[in-house]
Each structure stands twice: as structure tokens, then as C-alpha cells.
Amino acid sequence: MSVRRLNHAVLYVRDVARSVAFYGDTLGLTTTDEMPGRAAFLAAPGSLNDHDLGLFAVGAEAPGPEAGRVGLYHLAWEVGTLGDLVAAEERLAAHGALVGASDHLVSKSLYAKDPDGNEFEVMWRVPREDWPGPDEPDRLRPLDLAAALRRWGTDRETGAAAGTAT
Structure with missing residues (x-):
């Protein structure tokens, strides 16, 4: 199972x-x-x-999540295109919720917190054929959305949006 x-x-x-x-x-x-x-x-x-x-x-008086404690760190929501990721970045920033961004080489990710401090990720999956090999030394980099958009465009569907697991 x-x-x-x-x-x-x-x-x-x-x-x-x-x-x-x-x-x-x-x-x-x-x-x-x-x-x-x-x-x-x-x-x-x-x-x-x-x-x-x-x-x-x-x-209303319940304590919020605390970093370094046992429990859920974050949830990851997948979007279908880089255009969707750009739109998510704009909406999250407008709500003051955006707290970070990173390039995991297999995904492009934004990090945000909801009004209660629960952290979540919004990510776009890099096309499988463009994933790095196992010898890639650094698998965490700053997110450069402009470079990603130049490479894959705004409308390339991947992951669940394209009907694939990768």
C-alpha cells in the first residue's frame, strides 16, 4: 500500500x-x-x-504557529503556468502576504503567510526534461522569474495542469 x-x-x-x-x-x-x-x-x-x-x-485569541516547533511547516499549491505564478505573486504582494521566493531547479516557488501566520508555497513545476542531473551542486537558488519567463513563456502548462505527475 x-x-x-x-x-x-x-x-x-x-x-x-x-x-x-x-x-x-x-x-x-x-x-x-x-x-x-x-x-x-x-x-x-x-x-x-x-x-x-x-x-x-x-x-481570536488562539496563538499562531511558531517556527522551530513540531508541526506543519507549509503547504505547497501548484499552479499550471508561469503566468499563473506571476499573477499569484502580484496578489500575494498586494495582500502583504509574500515572504520569500526561491528556485529549486525543479520548481519555481513563492512563499507566503496567511492572516494567521500559516506558511504556504505557490509553485510552478519545471518541465521534467529540464530538471537538473543529480550532480547539480546547488539545488536552491534565488528566484529569477524574468529569466524563467524568457525560457518557458507565460503559458507553458506543466504538472497537474498538463495532466502529468512531473
Whole structure:
């Protein structure tokens, strides 16, 4: 037995309505079901899941996540094109949520935090034929979106958007 993929994630948040608005505005997730003030379930456009993200309220005074503690570090959301990644960067920056970016050579990644401090990644998968060999010395570099756009363009679909696992 082996698992195939992550079906959904569930987060504890302080304010469900605020988090629903944030994930809708930044990632385009839509609400599939909601218990107002208590819980919400959201899905990505075209998702085959009932929901991709669950949100459960724990109250306004709940402590936020802390770096260096046991627990979830971040979730990674995949976009289909570099144009989508650029749009995500713009939306995340407009919300003051963008906290970093990196080039993993197999993916181009943005890092952000939601209103409760939960970190997440938005990534575009590099086409498999362009992945580096195992002898590549440094697999983490600063993200240069302009160079990536020159190489692959804004509309090249990869990963799930192209119907492939890689």
C-alpha cells in the first residue's frame, strides 16, 4: 500500500470569514461548504475534490504557529503556468502576504503567510526534461522569474495542469 497524493489540508484559523476571503483573493479558492463562523471548505477551480482546504475556527485569541516547533511547516499549491505564478505573486504582494521566493531547479516557488501566520508555497513545476542531473551542486537558488519567463513563456502548462505527475 502507498498513498498517491494529498487530497486536502485542514487548518485551524482565528477567523474563518477572514481566511475564506484571503484564500479566495490570493489563490482563487471558492467555498464549497460553510458553517458560518465555525468552519469552511474551499476548492481550487476545476478540482476533483469535495474540498482542497478546510478551515476551522479556534478563536481570536488562539496563538499562531511558531517556527522551530513540531508541526506543519507549509503547504505547497501548484499552479499550471508561469503566468499563473506571476499573477499569484502580484496578489500575494498586494495582500502583504509574500515572504520569500526561491528556485529549486525543479520548481519555481513563492512563499507566503496567511492572516494567521500559516506558511504556504505557490509553485510552478519545471518541465521534467529540464530538471537538473543529480550532480547539480546547488539545488536552491534565488528566484529569477524574468529569466524563467524568457525560457518557458507565460503559458507553458506543466504538472497537474498538463495532466502529468512531473
